[in-house]
Every structure is written in C-alpha cells, then in structure tokens.
Amino acid sequence: MIASMSPVMKQRYNELMKRKTEMQQKAEQLKGEIESIEKMMPVLGDQVYVSPVKMEMFENEVKLWDLNNKKSNLLAEIRDNLEPEDEFKSLLNRIKEDKLQIGIMEKAISEISEEIRHGEAVLTQLQEKKVDESRNVAKYLELRKKELAIDDFLGSVESRRQDELNSLDALDAQILPLLKTLAARLSTIPTLADYKSMSLSQSHVVKRDLLNTVKSVSNEFINLFCYLNKIVKMGNKVEEDLNKVTKNTHTMSVEMETYTNIADLETGINKKKEELTAARQTLSGARSSTKSSVIEVTAKFNEVQRQLSESERYAQILFIEKSC
Known part of the structure; x- marks a missing residue:
C-alpha cells in the first residue's frame, strides 16, 4: 500500500509517523511525571495539616490538573493522527456520510x-x-x-x-246628479201633441x-x-x-x-x-x-458543500478515486 503511494502521500505519511512517535514519547514522559506526582500526593496530603506549606500543595494540584489536561489533549491528538490507511478510510466514511446527509437534505x-x-x-x-x-x-x-x-x-x-x-266614488257622485239633470231636462221637451196645441x-x-x-x-x-x-x-x-x-x-x-x-x-x-x-x-x-x-x-x-470544497483531504480522495 505504501509503495503504491505518490511522493506527496509518502511524504505526508512519514510526517504523520514522525509526529506520532514524538507524541507517544511526550505522552510517556507526561505519564511518568503524573505518576510521580500522584505518589507524592499522599505525603503532601499528610503534610497539609502539620505543615504551613499549603500554597505549595495548591500549586502542585494545579500542576497536576494542567498535566492531566495536557495528557488528554495529547491522547486526543494521537487518536486524531491515525495511520494514512485509517485516515483514508475515515475520510471515505465521512464522505459517504456527507453524501447521505446531502441526499437526506435534498429529499x-x-x-x-x-x-x-x-x-x-x-x-x-x-x-x-x-x-x-x-x-x-x-x-x-x-x-x-x-x-x-x-x-x-x-x-x-x-x-x-x-x-x-x-x-271613482267621486265620479259616481258626479254622474248621478248629471243623470238626474238630464232626466229633468228631457222631461221638459214638448211632445208632438204639445206642438199641435201651441200657437x-x-x-x-x-x-x-x-x-x-x-x-x-x-x-x-x-x-x-x-x-x-x-x-x-x-x-x-x-x-x-x-x-x-x-x-x-x-x-x-x-x-x-x-x-x-x-x-x-x-x-x-x-x-x-x-x-x-x-x-x-x-x-x-x-x-x-x-x-x-x-x-x-x-x-x-450550502455549508456542507462549502466545507467539502475547501477540504484538501476531500480533494485528495477525489483525485485518488479518479486515478484508480
């Protein structure tokens, strides 16, 4: 696998291995210091009540706390700095997860x-x-x-x-007097006998x-x-x-x-x-x-797309996939 790597990948692999060795050595050194301090803790605890050097004990506890933090950080860095093959697999898995997440988001x-x-x-x-x-x-x-x-x-x-x-009632009331008047006027018209008797x-x-x-x-x-x-x-x-x-x-x-x-x-x-x-x-x-x-x-x-586009590892993996 190492022999088939490109010169850039080989150089990257050697740097990672060197850094891993240095971190392991540093972790062993810190581990020894922590163990020596832990051995001194009971003695210092007994001296707290009989000796006035409380400030020294406090400083030692702070130092122990710092060393523990450094140890945790180094262990985290060691876990992060995996072998190139493991790193490659991790990146592939991450890309698959990102693609799956992108598909879910699009859906x-x-x-x-x-x-x-x-x-x-x-x-x-x-x-x-x-x-x-x-x-x-x-x-x-x-x-x-x-x-x-x-x-x-x-x-x-x-x-x-x-x-x-x-x-209509008013007209009826007017018609009746008219009829009476007509009847009275008609009664005054002389008959033929009246005309014969007239001079x-x-x-x-x-x-x-x-x-x-x-x-x-x-x-x-x-x-x-x-x-x-x-x-x-x-x-x-x-x-x-x-x-x-x-x-x-x-x-x-x-x-x-x-x-x-x-x-x-x-x-x-x-x-x-x-x-x-x-x-x-x-x-x-x-x-x-x-x-x-x-x-x-x-x-x-968009944020996932941006992170992938800015990731050098993602670009390298795409390059390797195209080469294969």
Whole structure:
C-alpha cells in the first residue's frame, strides 16, 4: 500500500509517523511525571495539616490538573493522527456520510417544497370559495333590496288603488246628479201633441227653449262621456299596475327560493367565514415555518458543500478515486 503511494502521500505519511512517535514519547514522559506526582500526593496530603506549606500543595494540584489536561489533549491528538490507511478510510466514511446527509437534505427540501405548493393550492381554493361566498352574500343583499323595493311598491300601489277608488266614488257622485239633470231636462221637451196645441207665437218660444235644452243636454252628455272614459282609463291603469306587481312578485319568489331561511343563511355565512379565516391563518403559519425550514436546510446544505470544497483531504480522495 505504501509503495503504491505518490511522493506527496509518502511524504505526508512519514510526517504523520514522525509526529506520532514524538507524541507517544511526550505522552510517556507526561505519564511518568503524573505518576510521580500522584505518589507524592499522599505525603503532601499528610503534610497539609502539620505543615504551613499549603500554597505549595495548591500549586502542585494545579500542576497536576494542567498535566492531566495536557495528557488528554495529547491522547486526543494521537487518536486524531491515525495511520494514512485509517485516515483514508475515515475520510471515505465521512464522505459517504456527507453524501447521505446531502441526499437526506435534498429529499427534505423537495418534501417541504411540495408541502408549500400544496399549501398554496389549498389557500387558493379557500380564497376562491371565499369569493364565491362573497358573491352569494352580494346576491342575497341584492335580492333583499329588491324585496324591500317590492314591498314599498306594493304599499304605494295599495295607496294609489285607494286614491283611484276614491276618484271613482267621486265620479259616481258626479254622474248621478248629471243623470238626474238630464232626466229633468228631457222631461221638459214638448211632445208632438204639445206642438199641435201651441200657437205660432208660442212655437217660436218653445223652439228656442228646446234648442237651448238640446244644447244643454248635449253638453251634459259630453261631460258624462268624458267621465266614463276617464273611469275606463283608470280601470285599465289599475289592472296594468296589478299585472306588473304580480309579475315582479313571481320573479322575486323564484329568485328567493335558495334564500328562504335568512337566519340560517347568515349563520352559515358567518360560520364559513370563520372557518376560512382560521384555515388561512393556519396555512399562513405553516407556510412561514416551512419557509424557515427550507432556509435552514438550504443553509446547512450550502455549508456542507462549502466545507467539502475547501477540504484538501476531500480533494485528495477525489483525485485518488479518479486515478484508480
């Protein structure tokens, strides 16, 4: 294995072996010092209570503590400075672990991205449902406004109908006197027997009175015809208004079939609005947390990539793999 190494790797291997030997020697030396100090500890402990040299004991304990720390550090360095073959295997294992971790991170990023897309789709659906609910509410308010307008119109129609009835009563009251007047005027018209019994002078006077009576009766007939024509027009207008009201009422009834229960509709709208608001808040919080997770995982992934790109050992291993 050593013979197949490149000159650079051989030099690196020799340096590591030399450093390992030096550390082992230094560790043995420190171990001997620690053992000698540990042997002196019981004697120093006995002297603490009978001798005033407490400062010396304290310094020795500090020195022992320092030596133990140095020993631990040297042992850690020895463990870190493995044989080139062991170091190579360790680096390979580390690269495999890093690749596995990168794969896990990429999978987590993909899952989080999918969750974000799903959350955005659900949020879009909820917003569309909210728009539909708003349209239904607007339609309900519009129908409610139409219903109030029809109620007002029906009230005004009733008032107008009463006014027309009063006008008809007034016309009836005017027609009856006219008929009585006509009957009285007609009774004054001379008959044929009256004309035969009249003298010539009386016939001129009667003729003049008759002409006046006929003119008066004609005027009364004209007035009566006008009143009757007005009554007919008023009746037609009332009938037209009633037909219009009937048509509007039927249209309103058809449109209000889906809104028969106003209280239940308002309760359902409020409940659905609360559910949409709660779902939107939940999705907003989940979206924020998933974005934070994506940012965190991406940062870790970039950090691992950076460490690998800056690692000389990783570059050497890639070079060796390509060479093999």
